[in-house]
Amino acid sequence: MVDKRGHKRAVQISYKKYIAIQEELERYAYFESPEVRKRIRKSDEDLKAGRCARFFVKKIDKALEWLND
Numbered sequence: 001m002v003d004k005r006g007h008k009r010a011v012q013i014s015y016k017k018y019i020a021i022q023e024e025l026e027r028y029a030y031f032e033s034p035e036v037r038k039r040i041r042k043s044d045e046d047l048k049a050g051r052c053a054r055f056f057v058k059k060i061d062k063a064l065e066w067l068n069d
Contacts, residue, residue: 053066
């Protein structure tokens with residue numbers, strides 16, 4: 001919608017699209033929280049320092065065991 005001066009003031013979208021946008025914003029907000037950002041930075045540091053392990057799908061039990069150590 002546009003006001004008398006031609007400035008954009010509102011947008012009309014379907015309810016379904018509105019819900020989709022809200023869900024996307026909620027997912028984005030999760031990753032912007034300080035706690036999650038801290039964990040992401042820590043995992044980036046771990047990867048750069050080589051503190052990680054790679055497993056093939058056939059060895060999923062070994063991977064899960066490694067996670068529990």
